[in-house]
Amino acid sequence: MKRLRKMRTILGASLCLLLVVASGQNPAFAHKAKHTPEQLKAFEQAFLEQVKVGDLLFHGDGDTQKRLDVTLSNTGMACAMCHPFASDTHPYTFPKFQEQVSKFATLRDMINWCIEKAAEGEKIEDDSEAMKALETYIYWSTRGSKLEPGTH
Amino acid sequence: MSRRHFLRLASSLAALGYTIQEVGRLADAFASELPGSNDPSASTCRDQSYLPSLRVPPVTRNGAHVPIVAEMRHPMEPDHYIKSLQILNESDPIPSKGIFYFSPANGRAYLSVQARMHSGASAVRVIAECTRHGRWTTSQPITIPEGGGGCATAAEGGDNVLMDDAIRPPVIRIPELVERGKIRQGEIIHVQVKLKHPSRTGLALQGSAFVQTADPFYLKEMKVLYGDRLVSRYEMTPAISDSPFMTFTLRVMEESTVRIVVTNSRGQQFETSHKIVLA
Numbered sequence: 001m002k003r004l005r006k007m008r009t010i011l012g013a014s015l016c017l018l019l020v021v022a023s024g025q026n027p028a029f030a031h032k033a034k035h036t037p038e039q040l041k042a043f044e045q046a047f048l049e050q051v052k053v054g055d056l057l058f059h060g061d062g063d064t065q066k067r068l069d070v071t072l073s074n075t076g077m078a079c080a081m082c083h084p085f086a087s088d089t090h091p092y093t094f095p096k097f098q099e100q101v102s103k104f105a106t107l108r109d110m111i112n113w114c115i116e117k118a119a120e121g122e123k124i125e126d127d128s129e130a131m132k133a134l135e136t137y138i139y140w141s142t143r144g145s146k147l148e149p150g151t152h
Numbered sequence: 153m154s155r156r157h158f159l160r161l162a163s164s165l166a167a168l169g170y171t172i173q174e175v176g177r178l179a180d181a182f183a184s185e186l187p188g189s190n191d192p193s194a195s196t197c198r199d200q201s202y203l204p205s206l207r208v209p210p211v212t213r214n215g216a217h218v219p220i221v222a223e224m225r226h227p228m229e230p231d232h233y234i235k236s237l238q239i240l241n242e243s244d245p246i247p248s249k250g251i252f253y254f255s256p257a258n259g260r261a262y263l264s265v266q267a268r269m270h271s272g273a274s275a276v277r278v279i280a281e282c283t284r285h286g287r288w289t290t291s292q293p294i295t296i297p298e299g300g301g302g303c304a305t306a307a308e309g310g311d312n313v314l315m316d317d318a319i320r321p322p323v324i325r326i327p328e329l330v331e332r333g334k335i336r337q338g339e340i341i342h343v344q345v346k347l348k349h350p351s352r353t354g355l356a357l358q359g360s361a362f363v364q365t366a367d368p369f370y371l372k373e374m375k376v377l378y379g380d381r382l383v384s385r386y387e388m389t390p391a392i393s394d395s396p397f398m399t400f401t402l403r404v405m406e407e408s409t410v411r412i413v414v415t416n417s418r419g420q421q422f423e424t425s426h427k428i429v430l431a
Contacts, residue, residue, distance in 0.1 A: 055330055059344065059397075063331075075209035076219035081266050081397045084346040085320060118214060 047136065054137025057130060058086070070130045073119035079134070082118060086141035107135060202226050204237065204261075204280040204290045211295045215269045216302030217393045218294070220249065222278040224261040228254070228403075234261035235281045241267075241294075243274040245303050245355055245362040246391035252400065253385045257378055259340035259403030263386075266393040268353065269294065271301035303391070304357040306366045320348035322412050324426040334431035335404050345374065345398045345412055347422065353390040373415045374398065379408040390417075404428055 035043070056064040060078025065071060072079070083089055091107050098105040101113055108126050111134055115121045124130050207221040222237045233256045239249040249267035261280065269276075277291040296302075325344040328335055335341055354366040368390035376384040384400060402410065411425040 052330060056327070059325065059327065059330075061327060061331070075212045076207060076221065077214075077217065077266075078219075078397065080346060081217060081219065081393070082395070084348045084395045084397065085323070087320065087348055118217075120209070120212065120214075 047140075050133050050136040051140045053129070054133035054135070054140070057134055058083075058137050065130075068128070068130045068133075070124050070128070071122045072115050072124075072130075073121040075120045077119040077121075079114065079119070082114075086138045089138050089142060090145075091135070091138045091142055092145065107138070111135065111138075203288055204278045206276060206278045206290050206292045208276045208292050208294050210293060211297075213297060213300045214302065215271055215296040215300045216305070217266045218269050218276075218296075218302070219264070219266050220276065221262075221264045222280075223263070224280050224288075226261055226280075226282065228256045228259055228261065230256050232284050233282070235283050236279075237261060237263050238279045238281075239263075239265070239267065240277045240279070241269050241274055242277065243272070244268075244270050244391065246353060246389055248389050249391050250386055250388040253387075254400075255381075255383050257381065257383045257403055257405075258401050260401040262342075262399070262401045264397075264399035266396050268302040268305070268351070268391045268393055269296060270303045271296045271298050301357070302393070303353055303362065304355050305352045306354055306356045318348070318350055319422075321422040322347035322414050322424045324410060324412060324424055326426065335428060337404060337406075337430050340401050340403050342399050343376070343402050343410060345414075345424075346395070347371075347414065348395045349414075349416065349422075351390060351392050351394045351396070368417060370417050371396070371414055372417050375413045376400070376402075377411040377413070378402060379406070404430070406430075 053064060053068075057068075057070075057072060058079040060073065060076075060080070079086075089107075089110075094107040094110065095104060097103070098110060101109070103109075105113075108131055111131065112123045112126075116123050202225060204222055204224045208218060212218060220239055222239055224234050224237070226234050228234065234254050236251050236253045238251040240247050241249070246268070249265070252263045254261050273293065273295045275291040276294050277289055279287055279289045281287050322345050325346060326335070326341055327344065328339070328341050349371055351370040352366070352368055353370075354364055354368040355362045356365040357363075370390040370392060371388050373388065374384075374386040375382060376386075383402065386398070386400075388396075407428055407430050409425045409427050412423065414422045416422075
C-alpha cells in the first residue's frame, strides 16, 4: 500500500513537471521559446553594428582604432590589403592545428598573429571589442562559403 | 598677498594678454600678405608647403606588401592641378610602382597603394607633376631586412595556374558611407577599390641578381569614370602587390555613377560601379 502511494506521488510530480515544461511557464526554459520578429531584428541590428566596426578596423580606419585604443599596424598595413573581402581567412575551419604557428589555434589567435607578424601592429585582447568586431566582420564576409576540409 | 604684489601680478597679466592679442593680429596680417593665402588656387607651387607628402614605413618585414600613401596639398582647379603622382624605388629591379593621373574632379591629389620592394636600405620617391609649374619630388627612406624582399615572384607553372578563387572582380568601398551612411554635395570622398588579383613580376633571385624566368602577370591599368567622364587613370607595373587595396579621392558634385574598369596584363577586363546618392 505504502509503495503504491509513493508511486502515485512520483507519477504526479512528473506529470506536473511535464505540464510546466510544455506550457513554457518556467523561466529556465524561456530560451526554448521562438523569438519574436522584433527580437530577431534587434539581434541582427546588434550583429550588423559589430560588422560595421569590424569593417572599419579591417580596412585600417584610424579613428576607429583610436576610439577602441588599438594599434592594428605600425606600418600602414590593413587586414584588407592581404585579405580583400576577408578572403583566405576561412573562419569556419577554426579551431585547428595551424602549421604556420605550429600550434592548435583559434580564429582569434590567427587574427593576433596577422596583427603582430604581417601588419606589424600590437596584439589585442582576446575579449576586446576590437577582437569581437574583427571576428564578426570576418564571419559576416565569408557567410555561405563552401567548406572544404583539408584544403584550407 | 601684499597690495604691491597684487598690482604687479595684475599688470603682468594685462601685458601678457595684450601681447597674445598683438601676436595674433600680426600673424593674421602676415598670413594675409602671403600670395594666395585666401585663395588657394591663386597660390604659387613654389611654396614649400606644396611639396608632395609620402608615407611609407621606415622599416618593414614584408617587402611584398609595402603600404604607400602619396598626397599633395595643392589646388585642383580646371586650369591648375596636379596631373600625376608617380611612385618609384630606384634600387628595385622594377623601379616604378605606377603613375596615377588625376583631374580636377579628384578634388585632391591622393593615392594609397601597396607595392613590392627589394630588401635592404633604399628610398621611395614620389614625383608630382603640376599642370603649370612642372615637377616636384619627395623621398622617404625604407629598410626591409634580408630575406624580406618582395620582388622575386616567378609565376608558378605557366599561364593556367589560376585557381577558381584567385581572381575576384573589383568592388568599390566608400569609407564615408560605412562610417556615416551619407555623402554631401561638394564633399571630397575617398574611393577605395578592392579586388583579388595576383601580381607576379616573373623575376627570380639567382645569387644577388634578378633573372626574368616567367612572364609577368599583373594589373596593368585602372580607369575611373564619374558619369561619362574619365576622372583618373592608374598605369600600374608588376611591382604592385597582390590584390592591391587602392584609395584615391573624388569631389562629389552630382548624383551619378562611379565606374572602375581594371585591365590586367593578359587583356582581361573587370568592372564595377557604384551609384553616388546625395544626402
